[in-house]
Amino acid sequence: MGRVPISIPPGLKPRATTQATGKQWWDMSLVRWNGAELTPVGGWTKLPNMQLTAAVRGLLSWRDNSAERWIAAASLGEVVVYDTVGHNITPTDFQAGVPGDLVDGYGIGAYGVGLYGTPRIPDVAFNPRGAPGDTTSLANWGENLVVCGSADNRILWWIPDATVSTILVPVPPATPLPTETAGIVHVVPRARYAFVTDERCLVAIGADGDPRRVSWSDQERPGAFTPDIVNLAGSLQLNSTGAAWAARKVPSGYLIFCDDDVHLMQWVGPPFAYGIVRIGTGCSSISPQAIVATAQRTVWMGQETFWIHEGVPRVLACDLQDRIFSNLNRNTQGRTVAAQNGLFPEVWFFYPDNSSVEPNRYAAWNYQANIWIGGLMARTGVTEPGAYGVPLMGDVNGFVYAHENGWTADGTMRGSTVFAETGDMQLGEGDAATCVRAFIPDARNQAQMQLHVFGQWEPEDVMQDFGVFPYTRTDGIIDALFEVRAMRLRVEGVDPELPGQVQPWALGRIRMDAVPGSGR
Numbered sequence: 001m002g003r004v005p006i007s008i009p010p011g012l013k014p015r016a017t018t019q020a021t022g023k024q025w026w027d028m029s030l031v032r033w034n035g036a037e038l039t040p041v042g043g044w045t046k047l048p049n050m051q052l053t054a055a056v057r058g059l060l061s062w063r064d065n066s067a068e069r070w071i072a073a074a075s076l077g078e079v080v081v082y083d084t085v086g087h088n089i090t091p092t093d094f095q096a097g098v099p100g101d102l103v104d105g106y107g108i109g110a111y112g113v114g115l116y117g118t119p120r121i122p123d124v125a126f127n128p129r130g131a132p133g134d135t136t137s138l139a140n141w142g143e144n145l146v147v148c149g150s151a152d153n154r155i156l157w158w159i160p161d162a163t164v165s166t167i168l169v170p171v172p173p174a175t176p177l178p179t180e181t182a183g184i185v186h187v188v189p190r191a192r193y194a195f196v197t198d199e200r201c202l203v204a205i206g207a208d209g210d211p212r213r214v215s216w217s218d219q220e221r222p223g224a225f226t227p228d229i230v231n232l233a234g235s236l237q238l239n240s241t242g243a244a245w246a247a248r249k250v251p252s253g254y255l256i257f258c259d260d261d262v263h264l265m266q267w268v269g270p271p272f273a274y275g276i277v278r279i280g281t282g283c284s285s286i287s288p289q290a291i292v293a294t295a296q297r298t299v300w301m302g303q304e305t306f307w308i309h310e311g312v313p314r315v316l317a318c319d320l321q322d323r324i325f326s327n328l329n330r331n332t333q334g335r336t337v338a339a340q341n342g343l344f345p346e347v348w349f350f351y352p353d354n355s356s357v358e359p360n361r362y363a364a365w366n367y368q369a370n371i372w373i374g375g376l377m378a379r380t381g382v383t384e385p386g387a388y389g390v391p392l393m394g395d396v397n398g399f400v401y402a403h404e405n406g407w408t409a410d411g412t413m414r415g416s417t418v419f420a421e422t423g424d425m426q427l428g429e430g431d432a433a434t435c436v437r438a439f440i441p442d443a444r445n446q447a448q449m450q451l452h453v454f455g456q457w458e459p460e461d462v463m464q465d466f467g468v469f470p471y472t473r474t475d476g477i478i479d480a481l482f483e484v485r486a487m488r489l490r491v492e493g494v495d496p497e498l499p500g501q502v503q504p505w506a507l508g509r510i511r512m513d514a515v516p517g518s519g520r
Helices: 321-326 330-335
Strands: 002-006 025-029 031-034 037-040 044-046 058-063 069-074 079-082 086-088 099-101 131-133 136-141 144-149 155-158 193-196 202-205 213-216 234-237 244-250 253-258 261-269 273-281 291-293 298-301 306-309 313-316 337-340 346-351 361-366 371-376 381-383 392-394 400-403 419-422 432-444 449-456 464-470 478-484 486-493 506-519
Touching: 025 371, 031 361, 031 371, 058 136, 058 392, 069 136, 069 144, 099 330, 131 330, 136 193, 144 193, 193 244, 202 244, 213 273, 234 273, 244 261, 244 291, 253 291, 291 337, 298 337, 298 346, 337 381, 432 449, 449 478, 464 478, 478 506
Parallel strands: 058 381
Antiparallel strands: 002 506, 025 419, 031 037, 037 506, 044 400, 058 069, 069 079, 079 086, 099 131, 136 144, 144 155, 193 202, 202 213, 213 234, 244 253, 253 261, 261 273, 291 298, 298 306, 306 313, 337 346, 346 361, 361 371, 381 392, 392 400, 419 486, 432 478, 432 506, 449 464, 449 486
């Protein structure tokens, strides 16, 4: 037999069982492929002097006109801006929202059931999926921060100042132009979601309490929403059966997401400014925050699959689809969040599984290599690097972390929580065992990784744990000695003595030194 290569293609590709998975990766966490090498995902550090009083649900980083860097972090009832210290800029009358959960209240369930005047208890059979919940959208009008809470309904903004002494205030109605119709009055509409277009219009989704109404301001006048013959303010009604809840910039315009369908808003120029057309039904996102727009594509997590827009919406094949959607917490799926990594060609989705009400797992698509990774990580709010330079993520405790920063979890070494594990790989044809004497990995910083091996003789046997095989020699060979017919291989990190000694390992090809073992 000699030295036999163990060829495991990149990407997490679990099947129904570990045996069906075979020579593919069955499970992993906190690892990625960088080219052909398996490496740990970067670590993270907590931003000092920064904590919200509730779970982080929205993040944004930008620079003001003096090039100073800012971060905005929002819960559903609080907005904090950060330079080197967190500053609460929330108005005292800001109406807090509620996170996604099962719908309850009046008017649900069968007619005539229950007592009049009492709220109904959610019926899982009647309402199998949770409501999306509220959002706090963050955007920029130049250096100004634009905030819209879907429960508060006001479009607010904050103008950076040296002393950080101001709080969010409503976007002021514009003063009428001399050329506008006499007596015109501009009123900024209440909205569920707000964003700023490349044409410098402020857009209100769910304007004035109408879930299908999209209104926009005149160019360069964020408070001018009343249409007139001499301005470009206007509004359109979405042809939708649902309610609009989010929007993302795409090369051809702006995708507007409702709870069932997707619409494309495009600039058509004067006098109408924008046109809107429905481009897909039954393909919306699982939550308002589960949508990621990159330069070339927009990707989102749907109710039963992933979707991609590269001109038209289509299903995005996902090797983790069955695992994700069969274990998804349907009650709180509306808390799912997503963002582009920015430093790597990856789109990350954080979702709650059946053991958690908050997002505790992630799945990420590498759109360059077209492979998927996944694992455990609890994050409730995420954003791409932006002005900060690295991805920012928040948790349920209100902390914000700078990711892809070092190799520890905020100073704590991650050790074997960084791992990748194969399915059950059959050695030979099953008529005889294989005696494995050593592994010869193509690796860097090999001392900070080890191989953990499991094996079995028959398909229904108890999986035997052969233990870990660390790197102790200087010639790149990892000594081993065991005999088995099927083997499961787990690659995992090893903690050095001190956190400062942590270095990223990388694993390419693996070979094993093996000879035929005993027969049946």
